[in-house]
Amino acid sequence: MTYVNALVQGIMLGGIFALAASGLSLMYGVMRIANLAHGDLMVLGAYVCALVATSLGVPLPLAALASMATLGTAGWLLQRLALDRAMRLGEMAPLLVTFGLSVVIPNVLLQIFTNNSRTISIGSLGTASFRMSSAVSVGWFPLLTLVIAVLVLGSLQLFLQRTQLGRIIRATSDDTRTVRLMGVDSRMVFGLASAASLATVALAGSLYAMRQGGITPFEGQSLVLFAFEAVIIGGLGSLWGTLLGGMVLGIAQAIGAVISPDLPLLTGHLVFLAVLAARPQGILGRRLA
Amino acid sequence: MSALLQIEGLGARYGDFQALFDVSFEIAEGELFALVGANGAGKSTTMQVLSGAIRASAGQVRFGGRDITAMPDFERARLGIGLVPEGRRLFPTLSVEENLLVGAATRRRGPWDLRSVYAAFPLLQERRRRTAANLSGGEQQMVAIGRALMGNPQLILMDEVSLGLAPIVVDQVYACLPAMREAGATVLLVEQDLSRTLAVADRVACMLEGRLVLAGSSTELTREAVTEAYFGVRARGAH
Numbered sequence: 001m002t003y004v005n006a007l008v009q010g011i012m013l014g015g016i017f018a019l020a021a022s023g024l025s026l027m028y029g030v031m032r033i034a035n036l037a038h039g040d041l042m043v044l045g046a047y048v049c050a051l052v053a054t055s056l057g058v059p060l061p062l063a064a065l066a067s068m069a070t071l072g073t074a075g076w077l078l079q080r081l082a083l084d085r086a087m088r089l090g091e092m093a094p095l096l097v098t099f100g101l102s103v104v105i106p107n108v109l110l111q112i113f114t115n116n117s118r119t120i121s122i123g124s125l126g127t128a129s130f131r132m133s134s135a136v137s138v139g140w141f142p143l144l145t146l147v148i149a150v151l152v153l154g155s156l157q158l159f160l161q162r163t164q165l166g167r168i169i170r171a172t173s174d175d176t177r178t179v180r181l182m183g184v185d186s187r188m189v190f191g192l193a194s195a196a197s198l199a200t201v202a203l204a205g206s207l208y209a210m211r212q213g214g215i216t217p218f219e220g221q222s223l224v225l226f227a228f229e230a231v232i233i234g235g236l237g238s239l240w241g242t243l244l245g246g247m248v249l250g251i252a253q254a255i256g257a258v259i260s261p262d263l264p265l266l267t268g269h270l271v272f273l274a275v276l277a278a279r280p281q282g283i284l285g286r287r288l289a
Numbered sequence: 290m291s292a293l294l295q296i297e298g299l300g301a302r303y304g305d306f307q308a309l310f311d312v313s314f315e316i317a318e319g320e321l322f323a324l325v326g327a328n329g330a331g332k333s334t335t336m337q338v339l340s341g342a343i344r345a346s347a348g349q350v351r352f353g354g355r356d357i358t359a360m361p362d363f364e365r366a367r368l369g370i371g372l373v374p375e376g377r378r379l380f381p382t383l384s385v386e387e388n389l390l391v392g393a394a395t396r397r398r399g400p401w402d403l404r405s406v407y408a409a410f411p412l413l414q415e416r417r418r419r420t421a422a423n424l425s426g427g428e429q430q431m432v433a434i435g436r437a438l439m440g441n442p443q444l445i446l447m448d449e450v451s452l453g454l455a456p457i458v459v460d461q462v463y464a465c466l467p468a469m470r471e472a473g474a475t476v477l478l479v480e481q482d483l484s485r486t487l488a489v490a491d492r493v494a495c496m497l498e499g500r501l502v503l504a505g506s507s508t509e510l511t512r513e514a515v516t517e518a519y520f521g522v523r524a525r526g527a528h
Contacts, residue, residue: 167383181363181371181372
């Protein structure tokens with residue numbers, strides 16, 4: 001029964017990973033930019049959420065929305081002011097921009113807020129749970145994050161598949177030069193994708209910090225790894241794959257934790273390596289051209 | 290008839306290589322104008338300058354009387370210049386219908402929508418759920434033309450639409466031209482196939498080594514004159 005419990009906990013942990021990974025997947029899918037600052041932007045999103053909640057006394061759900069709006073705007077500006085120019089210089093330049101950000105963000109946070117954990121308290125919701133059986137207990141908050149993750153990824157997927165703007169975003173991802181010949185300003189599409197990416201990142205970061213009870217400046221560096229792993233396990237270019245990838249990673253970590261408390265990170269990385277070796281295109285990914 | 294497109298003294302270069310020299314011509318509204326010439330004569334470069342993919346190094350392009358020489362590519366599409374690009378360049382992961390719908394991103398009103406495009410290419414309606422990457426060359430070419438039509442362009446640039454297709458398939462692709470013209474489109478056609486071009490075009494211009502060497506109505510021009518211009522052989526006494 002402990003393994004059944006690990007499975008359930010892993011699926012819920014996977015919700016956060018998937019949410020974090022969806023923004024990464026979106027940015028890579030549309031702009032072909034691997035955002036190395038992804039984890040640090042998650043942390044930044046969590047700080048914004050915590051700050052808005054404590055200093056303005058706003059309820060946490062609203063604070064998380066404010067954080068999404070703030071980082072969404074930052075994503076638009078980042079794309080228009082920095083990444084657009086970098087993309088014209090080649091593939092390496094945008095990567096270096098995001099690498100630079102990943103150094104600057106945690107160090108600025110360290111200067112302003114010190115290395116102490118910035119608490120985000122969700123009160124009794126943090127420990128509230130219900131029993132599925134004698135051995136399996138489900139926390140309300142992890143379940144809530146899973147539901148939010150599924151809703152966000154599902155609506156993102158529907159938006160991309162069913163709306164004209166979604167089609168234009170996918171066409172831009174296929175062939176940027178040609179989509180411009182249809183009257184599409186590709187820089188606007190990039191700005192929009194970047195804004196959407198960072199908004200989901202802010203949500204993922206805020207939920208992660210609430211789950212952990214707080215956040216520290218340098219946590220982003222392991223988070224970016226989880227997000228990359230979830231994307232690659234699930235398969236690039238498929239948001240359902242990303243959800244699945246997040247869950248596989250969550251389950252691997254939870255089962256590792258049952259075996260030994262030292263193991264979760266290692267088992268997660270091992271499963272990632274195994275997927276890379278056996279199915280490099282990811283579980284739901286298309287065959288690499 | 291007034292000139293829809295006026296090109297004057299157009300030049301274009303790729304780095305140090307000059308691809309176009311002093312190219313000038315006009316296309317009247319409703320006309321089907323064809324550019325012929327051998328590989329590397331500058332036909333596709335002319336198309337790319339017109340669609341805005343590359344900038345002119347000299348000269349001027351006017352569309353509907355407006356100077357568009359410095360206008361970015363996506364704004365030209367919104368203004369009514371549609372391109373059927375060489376090599377088709379469909380969005381490979383999108384379905385046939387999705388490719389067509391993206392073509393409507395110019396947000397221009399006009400006779401073309403999904404229904405009229407499917408009426409012109411019934412085969413596309415049968416294939417509408419299929420991914421563009423899984424189509425035959427001829428089907429892909431029809432999607433590329435349909436996609437350009439969905440943008441309701443005033444001027445449609447068709448770049449080497451018969452390239453790599455079997456003759457019978459080219460006939461199917463060309464079958465859409467009358468419907469396009471009836472709907473009011475002006476067409477600039479780039480082709481290597483002389484006889485087909487002379488059969489459909491109102492006027493033909495021949496390019497050689499980046500220059501326009503011969504132009505005239507397709508009824509006046511003899512096949513021999515075009516062939517000579519095409520290969521750069523000056524007929525004795527012609528000049």
